[in-house]
Amino acid sequence: GKSGYDHYMKKEIHEQPRAIRNCLRNRIAEFEDRIVLEELADLERPTRIHLVACGTSYHAALYGAQLLREHGIPTQTFLASEYRAESVAVDAETLVIGVTQSGETADTMRALREASGADATTLAVTNTVGSSAARECDHVCYVRAGPEIGVAATKTFASQQVALAMVANALVDDPDPTLVDALRELPDQIQRVLDESQAHALADAYIDAGAYFFVGREYTAPVALEGALKMKEITYKHAEGFAAGELKHGPLALVEGALKMKEITYKHAEGFAAGELKHGPLALVTANTPVFALLTEGSRLEKTLGNVKEIQARDAPVIAVTDVPETVERYVDHVLEVPSSHPKLTPILANIQLQLASYWVANQLNRSIDKPRNLAKSVTVE
Numbered sequence: 001g002k003s004g005y006d007h008y009m010k011k012e013i014h015e016q017p018r019a020i021r022n023c024l025r026n027r028i029a030e031f032e033d034r035i036v037l038e039e040l041a042d043l044e045r046p047t048r049i050h051l052v053a054c055g056t057s058y059h060a061a062l063y064g065a066q067l068l069r070e071h072g073i074p075t076q077t078f079l080a081s082e083y084r085a086e087s088v089a090v091d092a093e094t095l096v097i098g099v100t101q102s103g104e105t106a107d108t109m110r111a112l113r114e115a116s117g118a119d120a121t122t123l124a125v126t127n128t129v130g131s132s133a134a135r136e137c138d139h140v141c142y143v144r145a146g147p148e149i150g151v152a153a154t155k156t157f158a159s160q161q162v163a164l165a166m167v168a169n170a171l172v173d174d175p176d177p178t179l180v181d182a183l184r185e186l187p188d189q190i191q192r193v194l195d196e197s198q199a200h201a202l203a204d205a206y207i208d209a210g211a212y213f214f215v216g217r218e219y220t221a222p223v224a225l226e227g228a229l230k231m232k233e234i235t236y237k238h239a240e241g242f243a244a245g246e247l248k249h250g251p252l253a254l255v256e257g258a259l260k261m262k263e264i265t266y267k268h269a270e271g272f273a274a275g276e277l278k279h280g281p282l283a284l285v286t287a288n289t290p291v292f293a294l295l296t297e298g299s300r301l302e303k304t305l306g307n308v309k310e311i312q313a314r315d316a317p318v319i320a321v322t323d324v325p326e327t328v329e330r331y332v333d334h335v336l337e338v339p340s341s342h343p344k345l346t347p348i349l350a351n352i353q354l355q356l357a358s359y360w361v362a363n364q365l366n367r368s369i370d371k372p373r374n375l376a377k378s379v380t381v382e
């Protein structure tokens, strides 16, 4: 049952400290700065990596890909529905990682099967023991989030991020020892965010907004996309996430172009290839569109502050999600604070604030939070 929570989503948001503890259990050597993933023991360092996933899992994959790339392994992320083995370089030297909570998503399974057919090694990063992905892939790394009933993925996203951070560290010859300590602290830090979050009051203040925007950069860019997906999914409001650097590529100066663009993007709030973003998000920013800016240390926050100024020039309220409130508070309207962690892990904490913000907006609007219209927990048709 919901253990006293109004919704499964809220319960699952609050289960994140435990989910992450489970994900880490027996995978961090107790007195060492080393991650041990037995399930990858006989996996060779691949020449290249492809990640395939849908929805929230795709955002986790984008995050994981950044970490893998930093260790020098050429890594690409694909929407599973767009992955065609015959049109990408995939062979026996390639590791294809399917990120899928359910382990049953049709597009992800098809992509993994095509990759297997092209002799790639496959790895499932999944929450579901005995799922198709777990049975069919060569290797499995369970994220161990526990059952997730709410259609909106929350704790499974955090667990996927942590699992992928561990996979990245385990696959490479030069693991980052500082990450290990930071991982150990993460569950308690998540608890602090949950205990101290001001997201409820903030959501109440912006309940009538016409749209919500989320901007992030580097490690937090996937979190911006995820924040927007969550907001759309459970509030049915227009929300969009951007890599902060793309904001200024809007055709603001061309008034006519801006008008057109508004029209188009309002209609198609979802489903753009990322490259389409540069067609003008800034044109949508007004006093009625609060912007959540992910301003965390280690993700070029000075640059994103530049974008914040552009946003404020259009009168939009800016809500910073940050681990350095004293650095950013004078530039923004509100602050949602998260504890400082390793720069690669702070985005996991920041995302929790965004989950809570979406939850409280949806709750206030009386939406069907655990079962949003038109959506299913597991999408088993292409």
Ligand code: M6R
Residues within 6 Å of the ligand: 054, 055, 056, 057, 058, 099, 100, 101, 102, 103, 104, 105, 108, 151, 152, 153, 154, 230, 233, 377, 378, 379
């Ligand atoms: O089971 P999967 O992780 O493969 O599911 C992929 C998406 O359908 C899923 O992440 C979806 O986007 C979320 N439920 C959104 O909250």
